[in-house]
Amino acid sequence: MAPVTELTVGQVAMRSGVAVSALHFYEARGLIRSHRTSGNQRRYGRDVLRRVAIIRVAQEVGISLAEIAAALHSLPEGRTPTREDWNLLSTTWRDQLDQKISQLKKLRDGLTDCIGCGCMSIDKCPLRNKGDRLARQGAGARRLMVES
Amino acid sequence: MAPVTELTVGQVAMRSGVAVSALHFYEARGLIRSHRTSGNQRRYGRDVLRRVAIIRVAQEVGISLAEIAAALHSLPEGRTPTREDWNLLSTTWRDQLDQKISQLKKLRDGLTDCIGCGCMSIDKCPLRNKGDRLARQGAGARRLMVES
DNA sequence: CTACAAGCTCAACTTAACTTGAGGTCAAGC
DNA sequence: GCTTGACCTCAAGTTAAGTTGAGCTTGTAG
Numbered sequence A, B: 001m002a003p004v005t006e007l008t009v010g011q012v013a014m015r016s017g018v019a020v021s022a023l024h025f026y027e028a029r030g031l032i033r034s035h036r037t038s039g040n041q042r043r044y045g046r047d048v049l050r051r052v053a054i055i056r057v058a059q060e061v062g063i064s065l066a067e068i069a070a071a072l073h074s075l076p077e078g079r080t081p082t083r084e085d086w087n088l089l090s091t092t093w094r095d096q097l098d099q100k101i102s103q104l105k106k107l108r109d110g111l112t113d114c115i116g117c118g119c120m121s122i123d124k125c126p127l128r129n130k131g132d133r134l135a136r137q138g139a140g141a142r143r144l145m146v147e148s
Numbered sequence C: 001c002t003a004c005a006a007g008c009t010c011a012a013c014t015t016a017a018c019t020t021g022a023g024g025t026c027a028a029g030c
Numbered sequence D: 001g002c003t004t005g006a007c008c009t010c011a012a013g014t015t016a017a018g019t020t021g022a023g024c025t026t027g028t029a030g
Helices: A011-016 A020-028 A048-058 A065-072 A081-112 A126-130 B011-015 B020-029 B045-061 B065-074 B083-113 B126-130
Strands: none
Touching: A011 A020, A011 A048, A020 A048, A020 B083, A048 A065, A048 B083, A065 A081, A081 B045, A081 B083, B011 B020, B020 B045, B045 B065, B065 B083
């Protein structure tokens, strides 16, 4: 029973819910990988679906593709990742996620407790300063950064 | 004792930590407001600092300027906002923040519990689907959206 | 064996959120 | 009273994350 393992871009697009162009894009950015048929068409292993799922979920909470790429590089390119591999990735992200979560909570609670209090003079506000000067790097659009 | 209340762009930039160009930009986008001197220079009331602080904090957790602008419009333009006004704003955001927080938690916990389990086949994965099809609207860059 | 849907590449366009630069005005100190 | 640093406007550039389109190749169903 020949394994039906190989997927075309179209199939991956369909099953993952992301556009073909996005898959091309992710591949160009090194987030996923494919091999080519003799006719130069992409073929993907099944594990690409899991990778794409991670990418989307992570993006939805504001992690940039660059960061996702970095995290995914902890996964082995050769073999299908084991549970161990995924675990490593997840603990890598856990801290960043925790940080982001607490930042959000701070905003949520801070809005009510702090904002009206007159303390928002930037130098002293707990909201502004516990959130520590992050994300000041280079020009261009800046989204929620997890680093620092 | 003449109140030192009026601030120049430069002063606001310094105290708020955002660039002068960004302040211009926020003003163009209707996020902050100034009046002009006879010589056409901007002067800001002190409350602009608070507004800017909100803007930055909100942005850091991934709320778009458009959404921030919408929220800030619930603040009175004329008078300095009271604690009541801020409170209204904060409750407006609270739900969205709660939602985002739970999304993050889902990712955090899901990464460990779900990723290795083989269930990430997109159609059935709790991570993918509880996170519900949000943020699919129009072309261009897409960041963490709170709406929907 | 031939249509025609699905692929491929590459360049250009899009949005958000700013920054940079050019060219010109204001104001505070010496 | 003039110089120098802060301002002003407006246009164009930048980054991220894709999308869209043109022009060309593959592969599969009839």
